[in-house]
Amino acid sequence: xxxVKEVIEKVRRKDxxxxxxxxAVKEVLETLEPTEKKHPEFVKAKIYERIVEPExxxxxxxxxxxxxxEVQVNRGFRVQFNNAIGPYKGGLRLHPSVNLSIIKFLGFxxxxxxxxxTLPMGGAKGGSDFDPKGxxxxxxMRFCQAFMRELYRHIGPDTDVPAGDIGVGGREIGYxxxxxxxxxxxxxxxxxxxxxxxxxxxxxxxATGYGLxxxxxxxxxxxxxxxxxxxxxxSGAGNVAQYAVEKVNQLGGKVITLCDSGAAIVDExxxxxxxxxxxxxxxxxxxxxxxxxxxxxxxxxxxxxxSVWDVIKEKGIKVDIALPCATQNEIDKEHAEALVxxxxxxxxxxxxxxxxxxxxxxxxxxxxxxxxxxxxNAGGVATSGLEMSQNSLRLSWTREEVDKRLLDIMxxxxxxxxxxxETYGNKGDYLAGANIAGFxxxxxxxxxxxxx
Numbered sequence: 001x002x003x004v005k006e007v008i009e010k011v012r013r014k015d016x017x018x019x020x021x022x023x024a025v026k027e028v029l030e031t032l033e034p035t036e037k038k039h040p041e042f043v044k045a046k047i048y049e050r051i052v053e054p055e056x057x058x059x060x061x062x063x064x065x066x067x068x069x070e071v072q073v074n075r076g077f078r079v080q081f082n083n084a085i086g087p088y089k090g091g092l093r094l095h096p097s098v099n100l101s102i103i104k105f106l107g108f109x110x111x112x113x114x115x116x117x118t119l120p121m122g123g124a125k126g127g128s129d130f131d132p133k134g135x136x137x138x139x140x141m142r143f144c145q146a147f148m149r150e151l152y153r154h155i156g157p158d159t160d161v162p163a164g165d166i167g168v169g170g171r172e173i174g175y176x177x178x179x180x181x182x183x184x185x186x187x188x189x190x191x192x193x194x195x196x197x198x199x200x201x202x203x204x205x206x207a208t209g210y211g212l213x214x215x216x217x218x219x220x221x222x223x224x225x226x227x228x229x230x231x232x233x234x235s236g237a238g239n240v241a242q243y244a245v246e247k248v249n250q251l252g253g254k255v256i257t258l259c260d261s262g263a264a265i266v267d268e269x270x271x272x273x274x275x276x277x278x279x280x281x282x283x284x285x286x287x288x289x290x291x292x293x294x295x296x297x298x299x300x301x302x303x304x305x306x307s308v309w310d311v312i313k314e315k316g317i318k319v320d321i322a323l324p325c326a327t328q329n330e331i332d333k334e335h336a337e338a339l340v341x342x343x344x345x346x347x348x349x350x351x352x353x354x355x356x357x358x359x360x361x362x363x364x365x366x367x368x369x370x371x372x373x374x375x376x377n378a379g380g381v382a383t384s385g386l387e388m389s390q391n392s393l394r395l396s397w398t399r400e401e402v403d404k405r406l407l408d409i410m411x412x413x414x415x416x417x418x419x420x421x422e423t424y425g426n427k428g429d430y431l432a433g434a435n436i437a438g439f440x441x442x443x444x445x446x447x448x449x450x451x452x
Contacts (some may be wrong), residue, residue, distance in 0.1 A: 003036055004029045006049045018101035020328060020353070024108050025052050027357060031432040032439055034424040039443070044187075045451070054081045054107065058154055059100070062128055064146040066139050076147055078126035078154055078162075081107040083444035086120030087158055089381060089388075090167030093127035094172065102328070103127060104304045106165075106352055109383070112438030113374035116413045119385035124160055126151070129421040132167050133287070144175035152180050157188045157391070163384045164193040166327070169239065169284070170205070174198075187390025192384035196396075201387035203402040209243025210403070211379015211410050212323060216368045217251065218414040219346060219369045219430070220321075228252035233319040233344075235259050235308040235324035237283050237290045240350045240377065244323055245276045256313070256319070259326065263291040263304040264311050313338035325350030336362035349373035360431065375413050382409045 009078065011025045024319030029048065038139055058078040064074055068092065080088045089395050090110040093103070103125050128203030130143050155162060164173055173193045181187055187199075193198035198372060203210070213227075230253045234241050237260045245255045254270040258279065267275070278296065282288045282384055294302035303311050312319065322344050324330055328351065331339075336359035347363055348371030355363070355370075363370040383406055390396055397405075413434075420440070 002033055002042050003048050004033045007052060011051070011052055011447065015101075015104075018104060020101045020105040023357065024105040024353060027360075027431075028108070028112065028435050028439075031426075031435040034426070034432075035436060035439065035443075038424070039440075041447060042443050045047045047446055049113070049235060050446065051082065051442065052108070053437070054079050054104065055083065057100070057104075060150045062130065062143065062146050064139075064142045066142075067128050067136055073085060074128045074130040074143070075166065076126070076128045076150060077103045078151060078160070079103045079124060080160055081123040081125070082111045082152070083122035084442050084443060084449070085115060088113055088123050088124035089121035089161035089163070089384065090124040090126070091163045092168050092176075093125070093165040094126070094130050094132050094167030094297050096129055096131045098129045100126045105211055105328070109352055109374055111442055112435060113378045114381055114385075115438040115441045116375055116416060116434060117378050117382040117385060117409055118412055119382060121385050121388075124162070125165075126162055127165065127168075130167075132172065137171070140172060141175045144172055145179040148176045148179040148183070148448040151176075152183050155180075155190055157190050157388075160188065161384075161388060162191055163381070166238070168193075170195055173373050173423055189388050192387040194387070199387075199391050201383060201390055201402055202397070202399040203406060204383050204387055205239060206243040206246070207406055208240045208350065208380030209245075209325070210247045211382065211406055212240065212244050212376050213247035213251065214324070214379065214407050214410040215371055215376045215414055216321065216323070216346060216348045218411060219348065219371055221240060221416075223369070226251070227321075230254070230320040231256060231313060231318065231320045232319070232323060233308055234323045234325055234350075235264075235354075236324075236351065237279060238325070240380075241325040242276065242280050242283070244325060244350055245271055245279075246273070249273055249276065252287070253321070256317070257308045257347070258290055258293075259306070259308045260290040262289050264306045264308045265290055265293050266301045266303070266311060266315075266317065267293075267297065267299070269299060294384045309335035309339070312342060318342050321346045321348075323348055323350050324354035326354065328353040329356050331355045331359045333358035333362055335359060340366045340368060345369060348376040349372070350377050352377070356399035364429070364431070370430055372431045372434050374438060375417050375430060378413055379406055379410055382406060
């Protein structure tokens with residue numbers, strides 16, 4: 001049995017029940033088998049065993065008071081997975097589903113994603129099972145302050161620099177940073193995704209969605225295709241999905257779907273810029289539900305309780321490109337088979353691990369271009385890294401400069417994936433290429449430090 005397979009089995013035993021984490025470890029490590037023979041020094045130093053163990057896992061209670069004066073208690077997490085190439089870096093997720101398995105899977109993926117960006121950032125993730133939906137601004141503020149009362153002990157501009165994730169946008173980052181600044185009496189680059197007025201970066205809100213589309217454009221170019229006239233299915237309705245729609249429109253494509261946890265909408269006419277602006281107002285300001293879109297635009301179909309991929313499977317909707325931007329494991333084998341049957345030839349992940357392993361196998365066996373999350377959605381953390389750089393320099397770059405750097409990074413990630421895939425015998429396999437390219441850099445850094 002290979003070292004990689006032994007490590008996967010060990011994780012299954014030691015972390016039984018942590019299904020998302022085990023899935024992520026299996027998906028990454030299986031593609032790393034070709035590195036064993038080329039790098040016996042990794043085997044000797046037990047790099048494969050060490051890289052699946054977080055450097056520390058912090059779990060804490062978060063008591064706060066709601067608007068009716070009742071005490072509420074949530075659980076907070078920060079998993080600092082690996083800082084071999086830079087300070088820990090990764091988002092904070094606020095969602096009822098948050099548990100240790102999900103935070104560990106996200107932190108593990110973040111190691112390789114951050115490595116691919118070429119920027120000096122380690123991998124981490126954090127969050128809480130707090131649900132900001134339906135809460136008032138004051139309740140969100142009190143929760144964020146209570147959360148930061150513990151988290152501040154474990155983060156810093158050269159130690160760990162969290163960012164936003166699901167449920168954590170500009171409002172939440174503002175509350176957290178304001179409280180951090182108050183506690184430590186310092187204005188420093190310890191959170192990214194900050195407002196422009198207090199150290200944020202231009203293009204940061206757009207970065208994950210824009211970067212995803214930039215990466216897909218590079219993938220399409222390998223088959224002499226582009227976005228012009230292509231029908232695109234996007235899931236989700238949050239930050240990533242919104243800006244993916246905006247950038248697809250700019251490049252001449254037509255997005256026909258979006259969804260949230262309550263419903264999916266299909267707009268065969270296309271979600272143009274005016275409609276996209278309405279969605280941004282609906283979701284970001286009014287914090288409404290996507291089904292309201294179908295009330296405003298009468299030709300739109302709304303499917304309550306369904307995901308975009310459910311609707312495509314059941315209705316046989318034809319799409320060229322699929323960009324899952326909602327959450328983990330949203331596309332299963334049946335969804336993947338339906339996409340292939342309906343003409344989809346390119347899938348790239350805007351969310352983290354939205355396609356399960358069976359779905360990925362369907363795409364790869366049908367010659368579908370498949371862009372894994374750690375490569376395709378790395379634009380967000382890349383621009384977070386650029387925000388860190390600007391904070392360190394006490395400078396702000398223009399929108400055009402940040403966007404150009406983002407485009408260059410996504411092109412570099414694309415090239416790194418293809419180069420690593422070919423070097424290790426998996427030509428054209430973006431999944432293997434992304435995992436191997438991200439891993440090699442971190443592994444070599446770990447070797448340099450000795451056993452620490």
